[in-house]
Amino acid sequence: MQEAVKTFYHVLRPGDQAGLGEVRKLHNFIDGAWRPSSATVWRDAFDPSTGEVIAMVPASPREELDAAVEAAARAYPAWSQTPVHKRVQVLFRMKALIDAHLDELVRLLCIEQGKTWNESQGDILKAREVIEFACGMPQLMKGESLMNVSVGYDTVLYREPMGVFLGLVPWNFPTMIPHGWMIPLCVAAGNTFVLKAASSAPQSALRMTELWQEAGLPDGVLNVVTCDAKDVNFLIRHPRIVGVSFVGSSSVGQQVYAEAAAAGKRVQALGEAKNHALVLADCRPERTASGIINAFCGCAGERCMALPVIVVEERIADALVALLKEKAAALRLGPAWEKETRLGPLVTARHRESVLRWIEKGLDEGATLALDGRDARVPGHEGGFFVGPTILDHVSSDMSVGDREIFGPVLCVKRVHSFEEGLRAMNANAFANGSVIYTESGYYAREFARRTHGGMVGINVGIPVPV
Structure with missing residues (x-):
């Protein structure tokens, strides 16, 4: 490592600038005091927007x-x-x-x-x-x-x-x-x-x-x-x-x-999640698409309450995917600290590679790439760990990409022909953290809330987080 290493227990202050080229060697906090570690192994911590190392983290003995x-x-x-x-x-x-x-x-x-x-x-x-x-x-x-x-x-x-x-x-x-x-x-x-x-x-x-x-x-x-x-x-x-x-x-x-x-x-x-949303043909398209975008791209998909899968009635699937593609492509990628940014980077280069491998796996399994975010670049921040919004369409029940947690801004689209088929597809998933339905039907909203296996249920709400 070529950068100067300085020892700090404290962290970036309000006047500091991102990308200082200064690497902080962090301490443990034990019994009310900051104590330097005698670790022989130190791990790099990064600024994901630039790819620069900003701290060295001890693997404490x-x-x-x-x-x-x-x-x-x-x-x-x-x-x-x-x-x-x-x-x-x-x-x-x-x-x-x-x-x-x-x-x-x-x-x-x-x-x-x-x-x-x-x-x-x-x-x-x-x-x-x-x-x-x-x-x-x-x-x-x-x-x-x-x-x-x-x-x-x-x-x-x-x-x-x-x-x-x-x-x-x-x-x-x-x-x-x-x-x-x-x-x-x-x-x-x-x-x-x-x-x-x-x-x-x-x-x-x-x-x-x-x-x-x-x-x-x-x-x-x-x-x-x-x-x-x-x-x-x-x-x-x-x-x-x-x-x-x-x-x-x-x-x-x-x-x-x-x-x-x-x-x-x-x-x-x-543990982990693979939250699903059931989208019925009577939903409000604009509101539904906006909710889905926020739910699968928010925090770059790196949250257990993300919405990485939508189960859509076939008769509106093409139109909804087109609308999602339009809205997702319009999101502003950028460094996380700029207030205009709507989609920031992934946390590490290693995690970025994991998300990219999942996208490739989805394609290998037979999904269709409706929106490709693999080559996302932010001018001036080419070293950042960015992945743009990605939509995999025609994901079937036998594809692991639609059933395992990717933890990135990747949306899988499963197509069904009815409420019952959609509910069965959702309940077949092993991870039942959150569960969402988009519909204008009071009957289907009630049936869904009663019969879904998800622990937290959203009705026309993409991220059903409790107080």
Whole structure:
């Protein structure tokens, strides 16, 4: 590597420019301090819009991972005994700090992950939403009681903290998932936390950690490390860890679940998706096409609630595909931090190659290429990891491209002749995260909501995300 390597625990600041040619060597955060790693292996983190290396991320050795867990264990007794109304004061201050640093956090996320400005802002605001919710922990933790459950006996239920929890997070939502879904509720309830940050996009997690520190979170309550995948089992099986929260691929999620359960841990594991939308002939074409474009191109398709497959009634399929092609081709590709950009890059060159291989596989399996985004180029950013909107038409049930997660701006079109055929095709898919129907029929909307296997259901809504 020819660039000068500098050691930083901090991250890109508001006045910094993208593409500095400066490589930050990142630290771990353990027991309230930023500690340089003794790692012998370091991974490059990129600015996906330029392809430039902007940070070196340590594959921390096990003694550093152990130090993080032990710090969390030492902090647990005092933190768990801190009255809950005092614990949530930290969260109130954290919410205010996110508001004060919002533009800085958004820009950082654009630079390190490749989300557009609006998408990055949404990532951070979703984290803030859960922090606001967790501020209600004095009410959320209240238990229950019942007098005279049996003659002369009463029952009382208390909700209490448990210990040290581990978070294993993906790179696609490096702020929302750890600092929204996991940390606020965990620490507000009196637990302590070790975060294994995503090596491809760690700087957002580190900057948010600085803000937690500024908000007054005691030393050791939150610890952040990065490591190789082979060392994650060490964390999962650590005797001080009482529970694990994971978001990522289903194959890895199954391994995490098995490892954690075998070690007697509580575990939640969220895996991959292949969300489908059923598009009936009575839909509103313009609204439907706009919703589909947003759902399959948003975040460059790198989200579990993307909409990578539409199941369309044959009699409108040609017209809808033409409309989708027109709208998708009009999206402005560009560097993520430019507010006019509507489709940013993929997170790494390696992931870009994976998406391109999936497109080729779809063609090999017999799909028709209605829109080709493989040669997308952004003038002045030729090194960026861009893939343009891509539409694969005539995808059949025996093609893996229509059933496995691609995680890119690729839409698969399956054609059917009726509502019943379409519903069967959707329910045959193994991944039932989200499920959508576009129709003006109240009858079919109700039938769909009742009979689809999807856990989250949208009616004329491309991304059925709950509050």
